[in-house]
Amino acid sequence: MALPPAGAIPLSGGYLHPDLQPTAALGAALARAARQPAAWERGPVEGRSDLRAWFAREAGGGLRADDMVICPGGQAALSSTLRALTTPGDTLLVESPTYLGALAAARACGLRVAPVPADADGVLPAQLAAAFARTGARLFYCQPLHHNPTGASLSPHRRTEVFSAVRDAGAFLIEDDYARDLSIDGDPPPPLAADDPDGHVIYLRSLTKSAAPGLRIAAIGARGPAGARLRAARLLDDFFVAGPLQQAALEFLTAPAWSRHLRALRRALDERRGALLTALRRHLPSLVPAVVPRGGLHLWAPLPAGADDVEVTTSAAAEGVVVFPGRPWFAAEPPGAYLRLTYAAAPAELMDEAVRRLARAIPR
């Protein structure tokens, strides 16, 4: 790199960098869909059956096309799920920390939120069982794969215990599988929904993180009475997702462009994660996470004792690098100060400069 960039370098954001989005293939698919008059017609409220079938196949296990509902993006899927399955005053269990969009949606539904401790292997099953017992909660929101923000994945040996805790409580687990397409090191384990004989998992999968923010398509998978309540609620939330967008998504997902995109994405995420880690080891070694996430978009970086995450974020912006403070990802008092550093948001060749700037913002 010759000269450092004049503008701020983004190490923040919930989506793929524009360079990583398959907008050419998406655009071609949507342009074809747009020109078919039938695509503009009223569609089924729950979404096209062929698109639901794609989501069901991807989920594996016991979910069928009829168990899926198409939604306009992951936030809509999550909000609809919480609204359909809770009443104000109910308690929602969440991993600590957790996705801040889930915290906001829970608060909007008038829910109490109870955090459950988690580590690099995901939520602690004994603590989960205890939290169910203590709070009477009947719902647990969970990101078992490449958790946002921490990057942790629920380890295989904990799956059975987590299922037991949920089943013993007569509860549901909302599996937010936002990172299904974002694994870097090896292929991901199947979703929890694939190992769920009794229908205790409500499965959420979105395409906005995998492809582009404008591909506002997600699916909720749910069986039995919970599934019926969800489908009824979706009808009232926004009726159905625009037909051309559903058709474009289906065409894109079932064409060779999709697997080409996933392969290119994995290489790019690997390169960017590596560049960010190299830069951190060089300039800010204390911020390197103890366990490097095997996928996803972010690193969850611990700040030195005494540093304030919001102050560091503000100083970093003044230095020309945009990061996200850790505090809003906690439902209760944070155990420490963190930054979320999004390697997916900036090109690899800017990482060294980005971390140099960040280093100037961290008190020593």
Add this chain to the structure above:
Amino acid sequence: MALPPAGAIPLSGGYLHPDLQPTAALGAALARAARQPAAWERGPVEGRSDLRAWFAREAGGGLRADDMVICPGGQAALSSTLRALTTPGDTLLVESPTYLGALAAARACGLRVAPVPADADGVLPAQLAAAFARTGARLFYCQPLHHNPTGASLSPHRRTEVFSAVRDAGAFLIEDDYARDLSIDGDPPPPLAADDPDGHVIYLRSLTKSAAPGLRIAAIGARGPAGARLRAARLLDDFFVAGPLQQAALEFLTAPAWSRHLRALRRALDERRGALLTALRRHLPSLVPAVVPRGGLHLWAPLPAGADDVEVTTSAAAEGVVVFPGRPWFAAEPPGAYLRLTYAAAPAELMDEAVRRLARAIPR
């Protein structure tokens, strides 16, 4: 017409018949938008500012682009509005009858619904004021233009009194202006939102009824603290509407294709309304509404004394014509039996046959 059609003739549906949808112009606009990578980017949560400006200009009066939020369709706009401005147990006033999607959304929010009598000139202002006083309601859902299902429009001489009733109650009026583009006889009066100095109107406008079901774009206009609450709620409901769809809508609405579509639509609705009325006068004169709606998509047809609207609907389907029963449009016990007959849903040349079939389903 040579042979009567073998399939059922639809006199039912919430949208324009496919023949009336401008899918060629919409398709061309969306195809162009799809091929611009920037359209796939994350957009502002409240929607594109140029599209919000279009909705604000159309609304007239005091609403500015910053007061508008773009939503994925009218049902989403209505659900978000009710969720943002009410808590469970609140009372919502509605015209009697009213849009059944509003009744369903209100029930989903846990609201009590109190019907207010309306006639061919719209809601009765004195009854509205009394209902506010009696129930303590702070919200009134209203379709002042070509009301669905009755087709009534609020007459100019009642506007001031309706405003007074709302203002005196310290309440908000949700103006569902779904039919702004569906006037047949002359141009419509400006929305109530255009005459609202104090920000008591929450304005809803959708493009799905005006253009095509797949153009899932609507806007909420709201000022002051109510507007701020709405914008915060939208963020949690579905984040933002797909960029290519917003861009296509803007291009379509600001091109000559839009006014061409509106002119052709007016002629087609006029022809279909006329054909349905002619057929009713010939075969079922008692079903002709006392006041013919000056726009919209439907006639609200009174059934003879003793007839049951749901039974007639079932018999009509067996005879090969699909109509909608009146009962679900009432929040309380209906004062009589009605059918909603959608002239927008079938070609003019099928109206005579449709009404012949309907006549066979009505007891005499």
